[in-house]
Amino acid sequence: MAERKESTELTLNEKVQLIRFLETNSQRKTPERFHVSKTTVSNIQRRKREYLERYDKESGDAQRKRRRTTSLEHVSEAALSWFKQMRATNARISGPMIQEVARRFALEFGLTGFQASSGWLEKFKLRPENLMRRI
Template sequence: MAHRRTFTVKEKVDIISGLKNGENNVGLCKQIGVSHSTISTMWKNRSKILECFESKSLKIKKNRNPTHQDIENALLVWFKAQRSQNVPISGPLLQEKANHFARQFGKTNFECSRSWIYRFRQRHDTVDGKVCGESASVSQNTVTIG
């Protein structure tokens, strides 16, 4: 019996591209080492896979939607605004802000955990850490074009 294999979104898109470019299903099955039905299922779900490819991280293996989509959207908008100003954002700060948005939206059953922040970062391909680089250290007011 063959081992179960989980494909990333990028791998699925590569398989779909191969099928679109004329590779046959049997050849791909032998090359990758999966059954015919696995490739057929990817082909059948190609619109969902391609949509996920264009909007999300390529490393994810399952496309899951968060249970508190409104909090997630608000936190993502806030996160992008802070990052555009080169503000470093830690996990505890994200947790605090997520709890703040939950209170604003009247969610009494939501308490942001470290695992929720971890999954948020995975879904949106964000990283923890310092914002560094020369462009972050120079104020735009001091730069003159001569």
């Protein structure tokens, strides 16, 4: 029976390096250089635009191997948009305010089980695009 190779998962930063390496080198040299399979190289090449856009947008998350999304991502995105608008006007924003706004967005989206818990708020604050200095 053939031995199964151990899979290698690349970070977003490594995927972008692989994409840039492919621009000047052959597809044959790439698997050897990055210690991945040919299939992995072709999959990364196929999703090239997605990886480059995400790399530009989430420069702080370049070391993350997987992007975890919640089922309530659109609520968080709407709350983030509101937060940025309020921050632009130099308004004081508290944690409970963010939670209340998120609850309202959840109701608008038809999500009845969303609570905007303190755990959700902590995760929201940690998102790199929030630029939360003080709340």
